[in-house]
Amino acid sequence: MKHQLVLLLVSFIPFILADLPSISHVRVPKDPFEPVQIRQAYAGSTGMHLSWNTFSKLPARPTVNYGLTITSLPFVSSPQNAESVTYPTSLTYNNHVRITHLTPNTKYFWKPAFSNATSIFSFTTAREAGDHTLFTVAVVVDLGLIGPQGLSTTVGAGASNPLKPGEINTIQSLQQHESWDFLWHPGDIAYADYWLKEELQGFLPNTSIANGFHVYESLLNQFYDEMTPLTSRKPWMVGPGNHEANCDDGGIRGYDVRICVPGQTNFTGFRNHFRMPSYQSGGLENFWYSFNHGMVHFVQIDTETDLGHGILGPDQPGGSEGNPGEDSGPFGLVDQQINWLINDLKNVDRKKTPWVVVAGHRPWYVSGAICAECQKAFESIFNQYSVDLVLTGHFHVYERIAPIFNGTIDPNELNNPKFPWYITNGAAGHYDGLNSLPTKLAPFSRAAYDKHYGWSRLVFHNCSHLTHEFVKSADGSVLDRATLFKDRKC
Numbered sequence: 345m346k347h348q349l350v351l352l353l354v355s356f357i358p359f360i361l362a363d364l365p366s367i368s369h370v371r372v373p374k375d376p377f378e379p380v381q382i383r384q385a386y387a388g389s390t391g392m393h394l395s396w397n398t399f400s401k402l403p404a405r406p407t408v409n410y411g412l413t414i415t416s417l418p419f420v421s422s423p424q425n426a427e428s429v430t431y432p433t434s435l436t437y438n439n440h441v442r443i444t445h446l447t448p449n450t451k452y453f454w455k456p457a458f459s460n461a462t463s464i465f466s467f468t469t470a471r472e473a474g475d476h477t478l479f480t481v482a483v484v485v486d487l488g489l490i491g492p493q494g495l496s497t498t499v500g501a502g503a504s505n506p507l508k509p510g511e512i513n514t515i516q517s518l519q520q521h522e523s524w525d526f527l528w529h530p531g532d533i534a535y536a537d538y539w540l541k542e543e544l545q546g547f548l549p550n551t552s553i554a555n556g557f558h559v560y561e562s563l564l565n566q567f568y569d570e571m572t573p574l575t576s577r578k579p580w581m582v583g584p585g586n587h588e589a590n591c592d593d594g595g596i597r598g599y600d601v602r603i604c605v606p607g608q609t610n611f612t613g614f615r616n617h618f619r620m621p622s623y624q625s626g627g628l629e630n631f632w633y634s635f636n637h638g639m640v641h642f643v644q645i646d647t648e649t650d651l652g653h654g655i656l657g658p659d660q661p662g663g664s665e666g667n668p669g670e671d672s673g674p675f676g677l678v679d680q681q682i683n684w685l686i687n688d689l690k691n692v693d694r695k696k697t698p699w700v701v702v703a704g705h706r707p708w709y710v711s712g713a714i715c716a717e718c719q720k721a722f723e724s725i726f727n728q729y730s731v732d733l734v735l736t737g738h739f740h741v742y743e744r745i746a747p748i749f750n751g752t753i754d755p756n757e758l759n760n761p762k763f764p765w766y767i768t769n770g771a772a773g774h775y776d777g778l779n780s781l782p783t784k785l786a787p788f789s790r791a792a793y794d795k796h797y798g799w800s801r802l803v804f805h806n807c808s809h810l811t812h813e814f815v816k817s818a819d820g821s822v823l824d825r826a827t828l829f830k831d832r833k834c
């Protein structure tokens with residue numbers, strides 16, 4: 345029998361940031377406008393979303409200085425649509441500027457205004473659609489805070505796979521092998537919702553449930569700080585995962601402890617923190633959108649909410665997992681995501697972008713728990729519009745699947761299949777470690793690992809060859825490599 349101890353922090357004492365005890369590991373700069381948590385996202389091949397946080401509200405509309413060399417930033421951008429957004433429990437302001445009229449595939453340097461900080465950040469704009477030169481993309485799913493308050497050499501009760509002393513983690517590995525153009529992260533970003541689990545498991549000695557909202561925000565800030573060496577130089581394209589909205593059960597067996605702090609409910613932190621190119625693609629916020637980069641059309645879908653045709657996300661109230669802790673959405677109108685997806689895929693110019701790659705958080709081909717609702721919502725559409733590759737995570741293992749549709753494996757396997765190819769890689773690493781694969785893998789499984797942290801490297805060679813590699817973070821070795829061939833004339 346399951347004991348229910350549902351605590352909802354629906355009200356919290358208004359507070360002043362300066363009065364809060366500081367939780368270790370977050371650097372709070374002296375300069376209130378010093379930019380932290382730098383991140384960037386494509387906005388077409390001639391634009392860029394530039395975002396950063398500050399611990400105080402900027403004195404005027406967010407503004408950036410930028411230019412083509414690190415020594416000269418002659419251009420200023422402070423567009424009407426620049427935003428500085430926050431929510432009551434956040435410790436910071438999320439500042440967003442979208443700059444436009446840039447040159448494709450060109451490196452720029454920039455820095456936010458209003459601070460005396462001297463750091464200068466950089467990005468390279470997207471390759472124009474139709475540019476068929478080789479490039480590489482890094483993909484992580486389920487990447488959480490690494491370090492003393494996240495995945496480390498010690499783990500909480502029930503967690504597995506601590507890092508070995510000195511082990512190179514996924515964030516470090518991505519830095520060491522930084523040949524990729526952008527980082528794609530379809531969900532489970534930071535795992536700050538684990539504050540409660542970590543708290544109850546005695547992993548955060550100096551915190552209390554009463555200041556949970558503060559711990560949540562602190563873990564988020566730590567994670568974004570950790571990502572900044574990567575995301576201040578490369579675009580970081582994100583999508584929604586359950587841990588962007590989860591009111592986790594606290595991980596105590598037999599109990600169901602739900603404490604929803606405001607930043608955690610309904611994707612609040614996620615919606616404030618990121619700006620994805622949804623308006624360019626007719627998508628919706630950071631939930632669903634698409635973008636072109638060179639010879640590839642990339643599509644991000646939302647597997648958590650808005651599945652269309654009245655299908656509930658697995659963790660929505662009434663959903664199959666019976667965990668209304670993810671009481672979120674809908675964000676669009678009825679069927680909006682599905683109608684958008686069909687329209688988006690229908691209009692891909694396969695001459696310019698022969699490859700179509702989709703990422704969503706939850707898998708439906710994996711040797712473990714599947715998202716049957718997601719399959720119902722998306723699979724036929726992917727097949728109908730000849731999606732080449734579908735990337736997911738959620739299950740914390742690596743598994744490469746055969747090209748498949750509706751349970752039927754494509755007899756051609758990777759040699760010019762007509763069905764989409766599926767890969768699940770949820771092994772990036774977070775507080776809880778890795779999951780275990782069953783001893784008997786599903787018949788569609790082609791390669792699987794459950795003992796190593798790692799990330800995915802996609803190499804688009806040309807219009808006919810695409811290689812996927814599972815890179816082991818600890819030593820950079822490639823544990824699994826497979827090339828998809830599509831019989832196309834470039």
Ligand SMILES: *[C@@H]1O[C@H](CO)[C@@H](O)[C@H](O)[C@H]1NC(C)=O
Nearest residue numbers: 374375376377378458459460
């Ligand atoms: C930046 O430096 C100037 C000159 O030293 C100083 O007046 C100003 O307060 C500083 N700004 C911030 C945000 O620290």
Ligand SMILES: *[C@@H]1O[C@H](CO)[C@@H](O)[C@H](O)[C@H]1NC(C)=O
Nearest residue numbers: 367368492547548549550551
């Ligand atoms: C917890 O607080 C004690 C006493 O202030 C301090 O010595 C200790 O370093 C803190 N531990 C952590 C992990 O912050």
Ligand SMILES: *[C@@H]1O[C@H](CO)[C@@H](O)[C@H](O)[C@H]1NC(C)=O
Nearest residue numbers: 610611671672673674675676
């Ligand atoms: C979540 O936010 C969206 C957008 O503001 C809103 O339409 C929806 O009702 C909210 N859902 C819940 C469960 O609060």
Ligand SMILES: *[C@@H]1O[C@H](CO)[C@@H](O)[C@H](O)[C@H]1NC(C)=O
Nearest residue numbers: 723724725727749750751752
């Ligand atoms: C999938 O296969 C089942 C039988 O296994 C069939 O009933 C169903 O119509 C198929 N769905 C599609 C979209 O082809």
Ligand SMILES: *[C@@H]1O[C@H](CO)[C@@H](O)[C@H](O)[C@H]1NC(C)=O
Nearest residue numbers: 804805806807808809810834
């Ligand atoms: C495409 O790339 C693959 C892998 O490098 C190579 O074997 C193949 O010859 C290339 N095809 C064309 C048409 O260049």
